[in-house]
Amino acid sequence: MLDANLHVQLKAYLEKVAQPIEIVASLDDSAKSAELNELLGEIASLSDRISLVRRDDDERKPSFAINRVGTDIGVRFAGIPMGHEFTSLVLALLQVGGHPSKATADVIEQVRNLDGHYRFETYFSLSCQNCPDVVQALNLMSVLNPNIQHVAIDGALYQDEVEARQVMSVPTVFLNGEVFDQGRMSLEQILAKIDTGSSAREAEKIKAKDTFDVLVVGGGPAGAAAAIYAARKGIRTGLAAERFGGQVLDTMSIENFVSVDYTEGPKLGAALEQHVRNYDVDIMNLQRAEKLIPASDGTGGLVELQLANGATLKSKTVVLSTGARWRQMGVPGEDLYRNKGVAYCPHCDGPLFKGKRVAVIGGGNSGVEAAIDLAGIVSHVTLIEFDSKLRADDVLQRKLRSLPNVDIVVSALGTEVLGDGQRVTALVYRDRISDEMHTLELEGIFVQIGLLPNTEWLKGTLELSPRGEIVIDERGQTSLPGVFAAGDATTVPYKQIVIAMGAGSTAALSAFDHLIRRPLPVAETEREAVAA
CATH class of the missing domain: 3.50.50.60 (FAD/NAD(P)-binding domain)
Structure with a gap:
C-alpha cells in the first residue's frame, strides 16, 4: 500500500520509537477494512517495537488503536489516515512510542495538569488541510494525560454517523458527546478553551x-x-x-x-x-x-x-x-447556517457533501476552482456570479464549462440562505437583469468572494x-x-x-x-x- 519511497521514510521514522507499542485493529469484511489491515501490517513489519493484533471489538469498523504496552496511553483512528492525515498517523506512532513532542515545556505541563475526564471525537476529511493540526493536538493531549481520550474519524467513511450528528464542516470536534468546536485549532487554542484560567494567567x-x-x-x-x-x-x-x-x-x-x-x-x-x-x-x-x-x-x-x-x-x-x-455574503441566514451547509473551504468540507447539490458563490479563480473540485464529489454544482461574466482565468473557465454537472448563473445576487433550523435547504437569488427572484434547492453553499x-x-x-x-x-x-x-x-x-x-x-x-x-x-x- 505504501510506495517504496514512503516505505523507506517511514522505516527511518519508526527507528525513533523508544517503547513497545501495540496496534489493535477492529475490522469487518469490507474492502476498506482489508485496505486498513494491509497498511497496518506494513507498519508493524517496519519495527520490532510494534506489534499488530486484531480484536474487532470497537463499534467503528474499520478502526484501530495505537497503545503503549502496559499503560493507558493511546490514540484511536476510525478510518484509513492517509492523505493529509498520514503525518498524524506517523506522529501518533512516535509519540505513543515515547518520542518527545516539540510542544513547549509550559504547554506540556499545562496538558498534564488538566483535571477531569475528556473524551474527544474529531471528524476529519482526507482532503482537509486544516484537520491535521486538530487531530495531532488532541492525539498529543491523550498521550500526555491518561484522563484524555481521542478518536479521529474519517467523515467520508462514516457518512451515516456524519448525518446523524449533523456534521457539515471539518474538523468538527465533540467533547463528551457534545459539540466542542469547529475549524482549525492549535493545541494552545484547545487548551485555552478547556483551561479557562489560562487567559488571565497569560494576561498577567x-x-x-x-x-x-x-x-x-x-x-x-x-x-x-x-x-x-x-x-x-x-x-x-x-x-x-x-x-x-x-x-x-x-x-x-x-x-x-x-x-x-x-x-x-x-x-x-x-x-x-x-x-x-x-x-x-x-x-x-x-x-x-x-x-x-x-x-x-x-x-x-x-x-x-x-x-x-x-x-x-x-x-x-x-x-x-x-x-x-473570507468575505461573507452578508445575507439573512448566512450566519445561522455557518458550518451547517454554509462553508468557506471546499477542500476541507467538500467530501461531506458527496452526492448532494451545492452552490458556489463567486466567479473569480477561487470560485471556479472550487466548483471544478466539487464537481468531482457532489451530484451538482451551480456557480453564481454577481457580474455579467466570470472573472476567472480562461483555462479554468474552459475546464468548468466542460463539466456535465455544473450550471453557471451570471448577473445574479444571493439574497437569503434558507434552512430547516438544522441545515441549509435552499439559496434565494435575484436575477439582476430581469429582477426576478429564484429559489435554488440545495444542501451546501460555498462562499468564494474575496477578502x-x-x-x-x-x-x-x-x-x-x-x-x-x-x-x-x-x-x-x-x-x-x-x-x-x-x-x-x-x-x-x-x-x-x-x-x-x-x-x-x-x-x-x-x-x-x-x-x-x-x-x-x-x-x-x-x-x-x-x-x-
Whole structure:
C-alpha cells in the first residue's frame, strides 16, 4: 500500500520509537477494512517495537488503536489516515512510542495538569488541510494525560454517523458527546478553551513585559517577515498574533511561491513560525488586538497596544500586519447556517457533501476552482456570479464549462440562505437583469468572494481606505508616526504571499530607520550622560 519511497521514510521514522507499542485493529469484511489491515501490517513489519493484533471489538469498523504496552496511553483512528492525515498517523506512532513532542515545556505541563475526564471525537476529511493540526493536538493531549481520550474519524467513511450528528464542516470536534468546536485549532487554542484560567494567567505575564523596540501585530507572512527582519537588527522584537500563520493556514495549494514548486498553507505556516522562533522574538500567540493608542506625551513617546485579555503592550514602533479574512455574503441566514451547509473551504468540507447539490458563490479563480473540485464529489454544482461574466482565468473557465454537472448563473445576487433550523435547504437569488427572484434547492453553499481586511479595531485611529485597508506609502508608513503596516490589511494592490513577505520586510526596515532617527526622550538622554 505504501510506495517504496514512503516505505523507506517511514522505516527511518519508526527507528525513533523508544517503547513497545501495540496496534489493535477492529475490522469487518469490507474492502476498506482489508485496505486498513494491509497498511497496518506494513507498519508493524517496519519495527520490532510494534506489534499488530486484531480484536474487532470497537463499534467503528474499520478502526484501530495505537497503545503503549502496559499503560493507558493511546490514540484511536476510525478510518484509513492517509492523505493529509498520514503525518498524524506517523506522529501518533512516535509519540505513543515515547518520542518527545516539540510542544513547549509550559504547554506540556499545562496538558498534564488538566483535571477531569475528556473524551474527544474529531471528524476529519482526507482532503482537509486544516484537520491535521486538530487531530495531532488532541492525539498529543491523550498521550500526555491518561484522563484524555481521542478518536479521529474519517467523515467520508462514516457518512451515516456524519448525518446523524449533523456534521457539515471539518474538523468538527465533540467533547463528551457534545459539540466542542469547529475549524482549525492549535493545541494552545484547545487548551485555552478547556483551561479557562489560562487567559488571565497569560494576561498577567504580558503586563509584566518590558517595552519593545518593534512590536509586530499579526503572524501571517507579512508579520513573520517583519519580525525576522527586526530581530536580525538586534533590537527588542515582539509579535502578538491572534493566530500564527494567519490566512495562509487556510490555503490548500501554493504553486507560485518563487523558488518553491509546490507547498501547502499549513506547511508554509509551520515553516514561518519555526523561522521566527530561530530568532530572539517574543511570540505572544492567541492574542487579539483591540485598540491602538498612538505615541504622545502622555504615553512617553511609546505606542500602546491593548489586547482583548486586558493586557497592554508598549513599543517604540509598531508594524501592523493583521491580514484579511473570507468575505461573507452578508445575507439573512448566512450566519445561522455557518458550518451547517454554509462553508468557506471546499477542500476541507467538500467530501461531506458527496452526492448532494451545492452552490458556489463567486466567479473569480477561487470560485471556479472550487466548483471544478466539487464537481468531482457532489451530484451538482451551480456557480453564481454577481457580474455579467466570470472573472476567472480562461483555462479554468474552459475546464468548468466542460463539466456535465455544473450550471453557471451570471448577473445574479444571493439574497437569503434558507434552512430547516438544522441545515441549509435552499439559496434565494435575484436575477439582476430581469429582477426576478429564484429559489435554488440545495444542501451546501460555498462562499468564494474575496477578502476583508482585519482592521475594524483601527477605525478612527489611523487613515483607512474606503475598503477598510490601512493606507501606507512605499515604505510601509501609515498616517501615524512610528506605526507601519504590511500585507493584505493594507492598500498594497496585490494580495499575494510573496508580496506580503516583501512588504513585511520593508515595514521592519522602515521601523528600524525610524528608531535610529528617533530623538531620545529626556530620561534616556540623562542616563546616557551619567553612563558617559
